[in-house]
């Protein structure tokens with residue numbers, strides 16, 4: 001018998017206004033490095049708006065065409081959207097959103113906060 005949460009139960013919100021953005025099931029990977037450190041690659045987030053047109057950026061993984069994204073509610077910058085990846089091994093990013101982990105807050109309505117805080121820090 002364990003009270004540990006499964007990753008599927010976790011949800012994440014904007015750190016500025018706590019507008020819900022996505023659930024852990026929408027996370028493709030957590031190992032990407034964004035401008036501010038560890039980031040999440042996310043599929044189909046909600047309450048996100050584009051804050052720039054398309055632009056070409058060079059990352060350690062090669063050239064990408066991206067658009068900046070922000071919170072729909074408070075307009076805080078959150079990361080960017082991958083329009084196109086030029087390297088074959090980076091194509092999985094196309095159509096996905098890179099969101100800085102530092103700009104998010106975890107939300108978990110059903111579990112004890114202490115349990116959730118422990119998982120979040122891992």
Ligand SMILES: [Zn+2]
Pocket residue numbers: 014015016017018019071072073074075076
């Ligand atoms: Zn916000």
